[in-house]
Amino acid sequence: xxxxxxxxxxxxxxxxxxxxxxxxxxxxxxxxxxxxxxxxxxxxxxxxxxxxxxxxxxxxxxxxxxxxxxxxxxxxxxxxxxxxxxxxxxxxxxxxxxxxxxxxxxxxxxxxxxxxxxxxxxxxxxxxxxxxxxxxxxxxxxxxxxxxxxxxxxxxxxxxxxxxxxxxxxxxxxxxxxxxxxxxxxxxxxxxxxxxxxxxxxxxxxxxxxxxxxxxxxxxxxxxxxxxxxxxxxxxxxxxxxxxxxxxxxxxxxxxxxxxxxxxxxxxxxxxxxxxxxxxx
Numbered sequence: 001x002x003x004x005x006x007x008x009x010x011x012x013x014x015x016x017x018x019x020x021x022x023x024x025x026x027x028x029x030x031x032x033x034x035x036x037x038x039x040x041x042x043x044x045x046x047x048x049x050x051x052x053x054x055x056x057x058x059x060x061x062x063x064x065x066x067x068x069x070x071x072x073x074x075x076x077x078x079x080x081x082x083x084x085x086x087x088x089x090x091x092x093x094x095x096x097x098x099x100x101x102x103x104x105x106x107x108x109x110x111x112x113x114x115x116x117x118x119x120x121x122x123x124x125x126x127x128x129x130x131x132x133x134x135x136x137x138x139x140x141x142x143x144x145x146x147x148x149x150x151x152x153x154x155x156x157x158x159x160x161x162x163x164x165x166x167x168x169x170x171x172x173x174x175x176x177x178x179x180x181x182x183x184x185x186x187x188x189x190x191x192x193x194x195x196x197x198x199x200x201x202x203x204x205x206x207x208x209x210x211x212x213x214x215x216x217x218x219x220x221x222x223x224x225x226x227x228x229x230x231x232x233x234x235x236x237x238x239x240x241x242x243x244x245x246x247x248x249x250x251x252x253x254x255x256x257x258x259x260x261x262x263x264x265x266x267x268x269x270x271x272x273x274x275x276x277x278x279x280x281x
Contacts, residue, residue: 003051007060014043015065027173028264029080029127030119036083037090037115041108044094058092076261079126082118086111124267131266132259139253142232144197147212147224154253161194161280162249166201166233169214174244177262181246182220184273189221193251194277198222201233201243248273250280
């Protein structure tokens, strides 16, 4: 049993490192592809003297993290399935490195080239396609409680392109997305027919006071509103999706686009949103 301890402990450490990176440093899958590649190669290298079959050792090293990745990430972004074989293959290359150095170096160069291609060309598009859904359904009527104290009937927004972003002050993807939405809003800052609402969805122990503190801390020019008891969020049947959720609504009050979540790897996020809004004006 002793021969299984080293790869098992390595796998636990690798999992903790990757979780730490994802929680504290970045959730950008373009970067995570390379960070994970480096970590798993080192993990394999540490186990290059293993006395068990190299495939079994690779399985033990990677299985804990890959299971978490499948359960937590692929459930929402199944299109990123290729992370699993890539991480496994790179850990395997680490284990075999000392025994077949020249062949492994060539394989590493090939793997790195593949990863660059995926990171630059494939991942942004895959994530965008996974998170964005085209819809066409009538927006139900509701009242928007603006943080300024005004109450706005959604029907009065007819004739405008409306962007509703459901937000939480504790939600890191929400905060990251807000920076991109601000750039988009600035594109339409002189267009009175385009309206941006950032609405606190009243999730995760948020409160109007916390939301106001967030607004005061940042210099965003959105219309801000609070969705008491998540009434609008539930009316639009978004509660199972989590936050952030962004809806783009046309001038006839039809929901046309729904975007769920946000990842920094969505390099075309702003460009695609601007293109969609312009198409509805």
